[in-house]
Amino acid sequence: MGGAEAPLISPPRVAGQQGWRDLRGAQSPVQHGDPPGHKAAPRTRQDCQIFLKNTPALYGMWLVTLLLLYSLQEVHSEDVGSTRLYFVNASLQRVTYSSSVGVSLPCPAGGTPTAILRWYLATGDDIYDVPQIRQVLPNGTLQLHPFSPSAYNSYIHDNDYFCTAENQAGKIRSPNIRIKAVFREPYTVRVADQRSMRGNVAVFKCLIPAAVQEYVSVVSWERDTVSIVPGNRFLLTSFGALYISDVQKEDALSxxxxITKHKYSGETRQSNGARLSVMDPNESSPTVLDSFQAGEVNAGQSVELPCTAGGYPSPTVRWLKDGRPLPSDARWTRRLTGLTISDLRQEDSGSYACEVTNSFGSKEVSGQLHVIDPLRVTLSPKNLKTGISSTLFFTCTVEGSPEYNISWFRNSESIVPDQHISIQGQHNDTLQITAAQKFHSGAYQCFASRKGHTAQDFSIILLEDGTPxxxxxxxxxxxxxxxxxxLMCAAKGAPPPSITWTLDDEPVVRDSTYKTSQYTxxxxxxxxxxxxxxxLIRDGGVYRCVARNSAGSAEYQARINVHLELDPCGTSPQWRAGTRT
Incomplete structure (x- = not known):
């Protein structure tokens, strides 16, 4: 029965019209009758002339009506997703704040109509309000108040949380969010004295205590209490080191x-004053002054691999990647401070080596660079409405760096395989539900995780009695x-049904007389x-349409009588059919 052939519409007849069933579904009651513009036969020769004159206009009105019906259908279909869930900030996975300031964290999930927002610990335990320490506001915002060191509790102030959003569509959960409070604590930064030969490079490093290295960064350097402006012989690296090129005797006089700044408290610290000892050139093999180690950087960012050396004669520098000289690439820039790579790509991952050489010897430093492409997850199908007893397949497609783990959730709860649900695929990237039941409805989420980074996508599934x-x-x-x-017959069901036709209980077969079409x-x-x-007269009888799917069937029938009526216009029956002989 399928096919995309457009329906053949019988010519309009002139007279009063009856109701016509709204194609948009069961919102309108069934009204049997002819389509708009389909009117009774003309009774007089004058009526016949009026009919012939108005035929083009009637056809036009009928086509406009059809287009209007279809446009209404399209508008209706867009309203199906009026109940939905969404993420405002699905990438939020770490929050660090100052204990002296506190933090307000809105739930990164939401819904339409308004969803119920709840916060949990990563263990799944409900969180409770602690007066003046932690509370969840009515709008779903998690509020952590400022606190003194004596009130610190790692269960509250250094833990993994997640938030859920729930409405009629289901329940989704955010990735785990690490929330950590940082104390205002005393610390000092210092700079060690350095030695360098005249004409070489000197490197000063700001030494920050390991306990606060994550939160404290170098913002500037001073020479004799005057802020150094990078340029000429003074350079600042992205790691906060100070480079002095072409060292001169007068550099030893300063x-x-x-100067450092705490990222969360805003406090600044000034180091001690360090001195530079400048020596006359003396023949010597290279000495590495600054180098790099293994590291991970996200794709699209820039990275600086520091490498510089002293010695006399001044050493030359050569860079290698995976044992071979660097290829020509405008993204790679060699500087006095080392190698800078911009707009990183995954193919930039590898082993990098810096060789420094002069006539008295050589040294090499190397390190492994890992370029990480952030994970991206797509779950399909989405927003599926189907019938109970169906078999469903969900596919979790993960893009980005290849090393990851996949986990599945339904309505924020971890999915455990059972007699209905199985998890398949090399990476557990396929979820199958067989003989799905009503209770399998809800929000399904796929999480892909790699070394603390998580990406997710979700799909809303509605299982209903799908009988057509x-x-x-x-x-x-x-x-x-x-x-x-x-004749037209429209049916709904889950999954969408197929429709077959019979005439007096015999299948309607496509031929030169019968044309059929079907679309969803x-x-x-x-x-x-x-x-x-x-x-012909034999084409009259009881026409029946039957809609079937895996959940059941429904049918409708009505009689179409084909017989000759007298024509007041004095023409043949074919005239009444809208054709000339």
């Missing part, structure tokens, strides 16, 4: 200090031999037509 129902049909009518007519609209409505182009 003191050098670094006829939502629009045709009416009993009388037609003349040779007068084309079209975006909201799952299946529409089928039978077009009879030149009916």
């Amino acid at each position: 003191t050098y200090r670094c 129902r006829i939502v629009s049909s045709f009416s009993e009518r009388v037609v003349n031999p040779g007068e084309p007519f079209s 609209l975006s909201d799952g409505l299946t529409v089928s037509h039978v077009n009879v182009s030149s009916p």
Whole structure:
């Protein structure tokens, strides 16, 4: 029965009209009758002339009506997703704050209509309000108040949390969010004295205690209490080191200090003053002054691999990647401070080596660079509405760096395989539900995780009684031999049903007389037509449409009588059918 052939519409007749069933489904009651513009036969020769004059306009009105019906159908289908869930900030996975300031953290999930927002610990335990320490506001914001060191509790102030959003569509959960409070604690930064030969490079480093290295960064350097402006012989690296190129005797007359700032408390610290001892050139093999180690950087960012050396004669520097000289690439820039790579790509990962050489020897430093492409997850299908007893497959597609683990959740709870649910695939990237039941409805989420970074996607599944129902049909009518007519039957179900036709219990077969078409609209409505182009008396009888899917079937029938009526216009029956002989 399928096919994309457009339905053949019988010509309009002149007279009063009856109701016509709304194609949009069961919102309108079934009204049997002819389509708009389909009117009774002309009774006089004058009526016949009026009919012929108005025929083009009637056809135009009928086509406009069809287009309007289809446009209404499309608008209706877009309203299906009016209940939904969403993420405002799905990438939020770490929050560090100052204990003296506190933090307000809105739930990164939401929904329409308004969702119920709840916070949990990563263990799944509900969190409780602690007066003046922690509370969840009515709008779903997690509030952590400022606190003194004596009130510190790692269970509250250094833990993994997640938030959920729940409405009629289901329940989704955010990735785990690490929330950590940082204390205001005393610390000092210092700079060690350095030695360098005249004409070489000197490197000063700001030494920050390991306990606060994550939160404290170098913001500037001073020379004799005057801020150093990078340029000429003074350079600052992205790691906060100070480079002095082409060292001169007068550089030994100054003191050098670094200035640091705490990322969360905003406090600044000034180091001690360090001195530089400048020596006359003396023949010597290279000495590495600054180097790099293994590291991970996200794709699209820039990285600086420091490498510089002293010695006399001044050493030359050569860079290698995976044992071979660096290829020509505008993204790679060699500087006095080392190698800078911008707009990182995964293919930039590898082993990098810096060789420094002069006539008295050589040294090499090396390190492994890992370029990480952030994980991206796509879960399909999405927003699926289907019938109980269906078999469902979810596919979790993960892009980005290849090393990851996949986990599955339904309504924020971890999915455990059972007699209905199985998890398949090399990376557990396929979820199958067999003989799905009503309780399997809800929000399904796929999480991909790699070394603390997590990405997710979700899909809303609605399982319902998918037994087909006829939502629009045709009416009993009388037609003349040779007068084309079209019958329409529309049905809904989950999954969308297919429709077959019979005439007096015999299947309607496509041939030169019978043309059939069937299509399914975006909201799952299946529409089928039978077009009879030149009916004979034997083509009259009981026409039945039957809608079937895996959940069941529904049917509708009505009689179409084909017999000859007298024509007041004095023409043949074919005239009544809208054709000339």
